[in-house]
Amino acid sequence: MVATDQLIGTVVAVQANFYWVQLDLDKIYLLCTRRSRLKKIGQKVMVGDRALVEEPDWEDKRGVITDVFPRETELDRPPVANANQLVLLFSLAQPPLDPMQLSRFLVKGESTGIELCLTLNKQDLVTAQEQSAWQTRLQNWGYDPFFISVETGDGLDRLKQQLKDKITILAGPSGVGKSSLINSLIPHAQLRVSAVSGKLKRGRHTTRHVELFPLPEAGLLADTPGFNQPDLNCDPLELASFLPEARTRLSQDQCQFSDCLHREEPNCAVRGNWERYEHYLEFLESAIAQTTEKQQTSNAEDSLKVKTKRAGKNHYEPRLEPKKYRRGSRRQQNQELQEWCKDIEDI
Numbered sequence: 001m002v003a004t005d006q007l008i009g010t011v012v013a014v015q016a017n018f019y020w021v022q023l024d025l026d027k028i029y030l031l032c033t034r035r036s037r038l039k040k041i042g043q044k045v046m047v048g049d050r051a052l053v054e055e056p057d058w059e060d061k062r063g064v065i066t067d068v069f070p071r072e073t074e075l076d077r078p079p080v081a082n083a084n085q086l087v088l089l090f091s092l093a094q095p096p097l098d099p100m101q102l103s104r105f106l107v108k109g110e111s112t113g114i115e116l117c118l119t120l121n122k123q124d125l126v127t128a129q130e131q132s133a134w135q136t137r138l139q140n141w142g143y144d145p146f147f148i149s150v151e152t153g154d155g156l157d158r159l160k161q162q163l164k165d166k167i168t169i170l171a172g173p174s175g176v177g178k179s180s181l182i183n184s185l186i187p188h189a190q191l192r193v194s195a196v197s198g199k200l201k202r203g204r205h206t207t208r209h210v211e212l213f214p215l216p217e218a219g220l221l222a223d224t225p226g227f228n229q230p231d232l233n234c235d236p237l238e239l240a241s242f243l244p245e246a247r248t249r250l251s252q253d254q255c256q257f258s259d260c261l262h263r264e265e266p267n268c269a270v271r272g273n274w275e276r277y278e279h280y281l282e283f284l285e286s287a288i289a290q291t292t293e294k295q296q297t298s299n300a301e302d303s304l305k306v307k308t309k310r311a312g313k314n315h316y317e318p319r320l321e322p323k324k325y326r327r328g329s330r331r332q333q334n335q336e337l338q339e340w341c342k343d344i345e346d347i
């Protein structure tokens with residue numbers, strides 16, 4: 001039970017052991033640490049987490065996170081909790097819309113289980129006929145895209161409505177207008193609020209760093225670095241469920257074999273004359289290749305274990321530890337904290 005006087009907020013940025021929390025209450029920001037009990041029980045705090053904050057110091061804008069609420073969704077890359085929408089941004093021209101690349105992003109997006117919103121930018125660079133041709137084509141793929149132009153502002157009101165009250169992740173290849181869109185959605189002053197320190201800003205385009213930008217009309221937006229070729233490393237048997245066309249076919253009919261990969265198998269419900277079936281086959285090859293590679297690696301590890309056992313002795317090898325955040329000296333940490341505090345004063 002959450003008492004009505006408890007302070008709850010959303011973690012919008014994480015750096016080392018500090019967390020920026022935007023409180024639900026008046027959207028105030030507090031720079032928080034994490035109660036050591038949470039660390040002891042291994043409870044990590046992610047961007048997007050809903051957190052309980054105690055010991056608020058309203059003057060210095062500080063607080064302590066004492067609890068984290070269960071997550072509705074959790075993404076690994078980018079590391080964001082509770083995202084409920086993925087906006088895939090592509091452009092209709094400059095760079096031209098590449099069906100295969102778009103398809104790959106869509107499949108990757110579907111594999112997260114988070115709701116997708118396909119948005120096509122630079123509407124101003126194509127004719128009405130070209131736009132309509134894409135619309136029809138993508139409807140056949142199972143999507144109803146938003147058409148926008150950040151340049152002229154067309155379609156932005158509808159997109160803003162779609163972003164309201166949600167945690168949205170923005171993704172798409174380079175050059176399609178992600179930064180332009182963020183700049184137009186979030187007035188400069190607001191962007192400043194979460195782009196808290198020089199360090200954070202520099203980290204914006206590294207894969208592990210992520211922060212949530214508060215939208216003026218409520219809602220949070222996470223930018224991801226532009227990447228052009230998302231990796232399709234899903235289970236080959238699951239792949240078909242990430243294409244709406246295949247899903248529809250499977251909902252209407254069943255394949256003869258429950259482990260059908262929808263290639264040459266007899267009485268397959270998925271194989272057929274639909275545009276992205278060729279894409280499916282190509283993605284399937286890469287999913288199979290990745291799975292085989294993973295299996296080979298784990299087999300090699302297993303045989304290594306057997307060998308060690310056969311030697312008849314307990315042989316302990318140093319384990320590779322995941323990279324830890326390197327703690328600087330206390331002085332360095334204090335300096336860092338001071339930088340952050342200066343940023344709060346600027347807000």
Ligand SMILES: Nc1nc2c(ncn2[C@@H]2O[C@H](COP(=O)(O)OP(=O)(O)OP(=O)(O)O)[C@@H](O)[C@H]2O)c(=O)[nH]1
Nearest residue numbers: 121122149150151173174175176177178179180226
């Ligand atoms: N004509 C037109 N150009 C646009 C539009 N939106 C963005 N651009 C231009 O497209 C180019 C790329 O935009 P960015 O916002 O930098 O693209 P990005 O997706 O952030 O790219 P990365 O930083 O590489 O991931 C810039 O020159 C923008 O001015 C639009 O709606 N119409």
Ligand SMILES: [Zn+2]
Nearest residue numbers: 255260262268
């Ligand atoms: Zn099949």
